[in-house]
Amino acid sequence: MSRIEIDVNGTHRTLEVEPRTLLVHALRDGLGLTGTHVGCDTSSCGACTVMIDGVSAKSCTVFAVQVDGGSVTTIEGLGAAADLHPMQEAFWAKHGLQCGYCTPGMIVSAVDLLRRHPDPTDDQIRAGLDGNLCRCTGYENIVRAVRAAAGAMRENSPRHSVAELLPAGGGD
C-alpha cells in the first residue's frame, strides 16, 4: 500500500491505496465521492472526468499515486445545490442531461473547455467535448448549455442555488 496526500475539492486528504488503484476508485470507494462515474474501460467515454491541478483528466486512466501532492476537483467540488456553478445551472436550464450518468464528466470537461475557449463557437464546443460520450441527449442541448454557460461566465453572473431556481418550475 502507498500513502498519498491529495487536495480534494479544497480539503486535504491522506489515503492509503494499492499502487494499482485507479484515481476514480480512490475517489469513489476511498472518499465516497460517487459523483464521478465509470462508463467504460478504454478511456473512451469521459464519465470519470475530473480536474487534476486545474486541468480535466480521465480519472480511470490515472493511478491514484500519480496525483500524490496534487489537487483534484470533482463534480461535488464544482458546486453544490446551494451554490451551483454556472455550467451546472446551464445544463439544468437547457435540459442538457437525461439519465445523468455522463453529466458530471461532461460538465467538468465543459468547464475546462471554457478555460481554453472562453467564447467558443459551436464547432469548438463539439470538438472540445470529443472525449465525452452521451447516449441520451444527441448533444444538442449540451452544446446549448455550454454556450449559455460561456455567456454567463463572461458576464461574471453570480452563482445560484437550486432554491432560487427551482420554485414554480419556471423555464426559460
Added chain:
Amino acid sequence: MAFNTLMGAKVRRREDPRLITGRATYVDDVQVVGLLYAAFVRSPYAHAKVLRVDLSEAKRALGVFAAYASADLRAAGLDVSMPVAADIPGMQKPPHPPLATDEVHFVGEAVAMIVANDPYAARDAAEAVVVEYDELPAVVDMEKAVAGGPLAHTSLPSNVAYDLPTKVGDVDGLFASADVVVKQRLVNQRLVPCPMEPRAMLAQWDTGPGALTLYSSTQIPHLLRTNLAILLGLPETKVRVIAPEVGGGFGAKLQFYSEELLVAWASRQLGRPIKYIETRSENFQAMTHGRDQIQYVEAAATKDGRITALRMKIYSNLGAYHQLLTPAIATFTPMMSIGCYTIEALECQLIGVFTNTMSTDAYRGAGRPEATYLIERMIDLVAGELGLDPIDARRRNFIAADAFPHPIVTGLVYDSGNYQGSLDKLLRLVDYPAFRARQTEARKHGRYLGIGFSTYVEICGMGPSAAMPAPGWDSATIRVEPTGSVTVMTGISPHGQGQETTFAQLVASELGVPIDNVIIVHGDTDRVQYGVGTFGSRGTAVGGAALKLAIESIQEKAIKIAAHQWEASPDDVEYRDGKIQVKGVPSNSMTTAEVGFLAFRGVNLPPGVEPGLDATRRFEPPNFVFPFGAHACIVDIDPQTGETKIERYVAVDDCGPIINPLIVEGQIHGGIAQGIGQALYESAEYDENGQLTSGTFMDYAIPHAAQVVSYETDHTTTPTDVNPLGIKGVGEAGTIGSVPAVVNAVMDALAPFGVKHIDMPLRPEKLWRAMQSTRNGATRT
C-alpha cells in the same frame, strides 16, 4: 406560477439538481456494510464444449468467499432456465442456464462466478479459474445458419427458432397486375444499445426475515421481482427490487439477466450483500443487442407510384438464447411494414434464427425502426424506378387525414394521424425547391449534396394486455397528505425520461397544488404498487394515463367532501383554476390541501365517504398509439474521402399534446442521434469465428458531439382518443424516423454515380468505393 400555465411549459427538470451536482445514487453508489463483489468468468469462444471448470486456485485466492460453476448451482438446488416471456407457436426454446453447463454458445457467456471482498480481488480470482474448452464450429451468418451451416446449439435439430408466415390481402393478384415490381435486399445491422451506465446490481439477503433486496439498473423493477421470486422459490412478498438512479436503458434493461439471478442467489447462499458492476467490455459482449435483420423485399406498384402490395422474407438474428422478449421483437416489423401508406396486401416469411452471438432483444424502437427503414427505403426506390420525386411518391400513398381511426391490412387500427400535415410543415421548414436548385448547382462543381425524407408512423404506448407478452396496463397512486403535500407513486420506472417533472406538472395543474409540494416516487417495489415499467414509449401514454385516472378519482372525492361543507350538491361543485368551488361562485372555494386535511381529520365527511384522500388507479390501454412525423436530412458527401457531413436535420413530429416541450425535444434529439449512429457509424461486428470485433468504444462508434448536427425540431399536434390525456409516446420516435432519412439523403447525393442502395452503416470507405467503382467503370457521366 399561475395554475394553468404548467401544462405545456418548459419546466426545468426536478430530477436535475441531484444529477448535475454528483449527488444522485446509481447502483454502484450504494454502499452497505459487509459488501462483497462478484466477477464473472466468460467464454472466449463462440461455441465450444466445456470440458472442465477448475475453481480450486480461485477459491484459495486472497479475499475470495465463494466460486461457483454450473454444477455448483445445481448441487445447491438452483437448476433453472432463464425465462422468455414471448412465445411463438412451435418455437424452439433451447435451455438457458444462468451459467453455461457443458456447452457455451457465444463469446462472453458466463461460465463461472467469483465472490470476493474487493472488486480487484474478485477480478484477480476470476483470472485464476481454469476452463478447458473443446472448440466447436460457430455459426454467425444468419442466412448460412438457415441454409445448413453449423448448429448454434448441438442439442437442437436446426438453427431455425421459428418460421412465421403472414399473408393478408390479395398479394398474388396485386403483384400479377402491378406495373412495376421493385426488389431490394436490405440489411438492418446489429447494434449495441450502450447506455452510459453498464449493467449494475447489488443483492442484499436479510437473514432475519429471510428476505431479498435487489438494487438493479433496470427498466422493470416489478417484473424483475416476479421473475426473481419464481426462480429463487421465494414468496414474492419477500423480494424487493429497487431501481435507483438508472443511467439509461434503451430497451437493454427491459430484461432479466442471469447475473441478476446469480448475485441474488449467491447473496442468499452466503448471507452477505454482493455487488456486481460489469465492465464496458462485458457490456458489449453480454448485454442484449438490437436490430440484426436481413430483409428481402418486393414492392408492387402502379405506374403512377402507388404501392399496392409487399412481399418480404425477413431473417431475424436472435443470437444464441431467448432473452425476455427476443423472439417477439421482429414480429413488429411485418406488422408495421406498410408505414403510413394505403398498401392493401402483404406477405411475409419471418424466420427467427439462432447464431453463436449475444441475444438480440429490445433496443430503442424494437422491430419498428426495421419496419420504417424497410418501407421508407422501398418508397424511395419505387420513386427512383418511376422517375418520381420522393415527396410526390409519398403523397400518392398517404392514408388520408380524414380516414382515422384507420384499420390497416395487418389487423392494427391506427388511432389518429395527419401524415400530409406533418410533411407539409416539414417542407416549409426545409425549403425543398431551393435545396434542389442548390443541389443541381453544386453537382456542376463536383459537390454531392443530397436530401432524404422519412415519413414514419410507429406503434407504441405498449399496450393492450391481450396483445402483449406481459401485462400492458400501468398504475398510479396519489396520496394527499395531511399537510397538503401530494405523494404520487407511479408504476413506470423512468431512467432519463423526466416523469418526476412531467407527472408533477400534471398533478400540480389538475389539483391546483404547488409543484414543489408534489413528489413522484418510482422504482421501488416496496414503495410503489405493482407497475409494469418504462419501455415501448409507454411512460406517459400508459403510466401518465393511469395518473390522470387517479387525479380524476381524487377530484371526485374532493368535490363530494367540499360540497358537503357547503351543503351543496356535488353536481354543483367543480374544479376550476385549481380550486374546488361552487359553479359560478368563485368566492366560495377550497383548495385540494384544505379538503385533504378535512379528509384526514375525518370530521364532517359526507355519509358513506371514507376518511383520507387517496386513490390508486390502473389504465388498461384499449389500443396502441401511433405517433408519426416527417424528417428530412441534408448531407454533403466528400467525393475525395466518402465522408458524409450532415448539413441540416429537420424533424416534425406528432406525439399529441405536449406536457413539457423541453423534455419532448430532448427525447427527439437523442432519438435522432441514435438513428444517425445506425445510419452512418454503428455496427456490432462478429468475425466468422464468432469473435466480437467491435467490443469497445474504440471499435463501436456511437456518435460523438462533432459527428452530429444541430437538429431543427417542430411539431404538429394530433391527439389520440386511446387514453384520457390524448398523448402518444415520444421515446422512440426520433430513432424510428431518422434512420431512413439519413440513408435516403446519402442515396440521393450519390444518384449521379448510379448508386441505388448501400447497406448501413454508410461509412466513408463504402461510399468512396461506390463512387470510385462508377468513376472507374464510367457507367454514367
